[in-house]
Amino acid sequence: MTRVAAPCPGRVLPLTEVPDPVFSSAMVGPGIALDPAPEETTVGAPVTGKVIKVHPHAFVIQGEDGVGILVHLGINTVRLEGEGFEVLAQQGDQVTQGDPMVRWTPGNISGEGISTIIPVVALDQPADSVTPTDASEVSPGDALFDVAG
Amino acid sequence: MADRAEQILAGLGGSDNIIEIEPCITRLRTEVEDASQVNEAALKAAGAHGVMISGNVVQVVVGPEADTIAEDIEDLR
Numbered sequence: 151m152t153r154v155a156a157p158c159p160g161r162v163l164p165l166t167e168v169p170d171p172v173f174s175s176a177m178v179g180p181g182i183a184l185d186p187a188p189e190e191t192t193v194g195a196p197v198t199g200k201v202i203k204v205h206p207h208a209f210v211i212q213g214e215d216g217v218g219i220l221v222h223l224g225i226n227t228v229r230l231e232g233e234g235f236e237v238l239a240q241q242g243d244q245v246t247q248g249d250p251m252v253r254w255t256p257g258n259i260s261g262e263g264i265s266t267i268i269p270v271v272a273l274d275q276p277a278d279s280v281t282p283t284d285a286s287e288v289s290p291g292d293a294l295f296d297v298a299g
Numbered sequence: 300m301a302d303r304a305e306q307i308l309a310g311l312g313g314s315d316n317i318i319e320i321e322p323c324i325t326r327l328r329t330e331v332e333d334a335s336q337v338n339e340a341a342l343k344a345a346g347a348h349g350v351m352i353s354g355n356v357v358q359v360v361v362g363p364e365a366d367t368i369a370e371d372i373e374d375l376r
Contacts, residue, residue, distance in 0.1 A: 177349045177360050178325045203363050208324040210363045218363060220324065228323045273362060 152213045152297040154270060155247050156288035157221050158191045160184035164282075165269060170225045173269040178220065180280040181271035182295050184288070188257025192238070194290055195245040196221060196270060206235035209251055210273065217297050218273035223254060225265040234259055248291055272297045304371030306345035307359060312336030314376045318355075322369035327359045 163183040168174045173183070195201075197213040204210075207227035210220045223235065236253040239245060256266040272280055272295075279298040288294060311317055311329055316337075318330040331337060337357050339350045349360040361368055 171351060172325060172349065172358075172360050175349075178362055203324055203366070205324055210324065220363065222324065 151299070152197060152215055152217050152219075152272075154196045154219055154272070154294050154297060155194075156184065156290055156292045156294045157193045157196045157251070157270065158184065158186055158268070159287075159289050160186040160268065161287055162283060162285060162294070163267065165271070168225065168267055168269050169265050170269075173222070173225075173271065176271075176277055179271045179273045179275050180277050181220075181269060182280070182282050184268040184270065184294075186256045186266055186268055188255070190253065190255040192250045192253045193221065193223065194248045195239075195251055196247065196294065198247045199245065201239050201241055201243040201245055204237060204239055204241050204251070206230075206232035206237055206252065209239070211245060215299065217275060217299065220269070220271040220273050221251070222269045222271070223252060223266075224256070224259060225267060226261075226263045227259065229261065229264065230259070270294060275299070303345055304368050304375060307342060307347070307361070307368060308372050308375055310338045310341035310345055311357065311359070312338070317376070320369055320372055322366040325360055325362055325365060327361060327365055327369055327372075329357045329359065331355050331357055
């Protein structure tokens with residue numbers, strides 16, 4: 151089992167509330183979304199493992215048991231071309247849960263079709279493999295969901 | 300991996316049909332000349348989790364190896 155920790159503070163939402171069909175239909179995998187607080191925040195690694203991908207607006211960490219965890223900072227934020235994001239980790243890095251990954255200020259992010267909701271997804275896992283937290287608000291490091299396997 | 304890029308390129312209607320291809324972390328965002336040449340079944344057979352077509356923009360959901368696939372497709376074009 152992999153315990154996935156909250157990468158930043160926020161309100162917990164089901165993936166179905168993410169305004170993007172790829173995430174809301176769990177096309178890339180099951181998970182949970184966070185509606186982040188507007189203040190500047192350093193988004194941390196949700197699991198201990200290896201950084202597989204890092205873009206300004208999204209990153210993937212492969213946990214020690216092989217499950218890839220995707221953290222996608224906002225929806226359609228790829229259009230910002232990195233503006234407003236400070237990347238603090240590199241592809242290939244070995245990271246520990248909580249290590250700084252990306253710094254941003256959700257309250258400063260805006261634009262047509264852009265949302266700051268953060269899907270946190272267990273990539274390519276079965277839909278029923280994720281057990282979400284009961285909490286409605288989380289702080290960094292709090293359990294967000296468990297992935298079976 | 301290159302085979303997969305070839306299959307996806309074919310599913311998108313071939314090199315001539317592609318105006319622009321841009322990888323996002325989970326998907327390829329492609330602008331095509333003619334969306335009717337896009338073969339959704341072929342894209343899914345090539346391993347796409349999903350295909351979303353809106354006007355002449357085709358999003359192919361391929362997972363986190365999207366940028367590698369996009370590079371392979373550019374090499375083929």
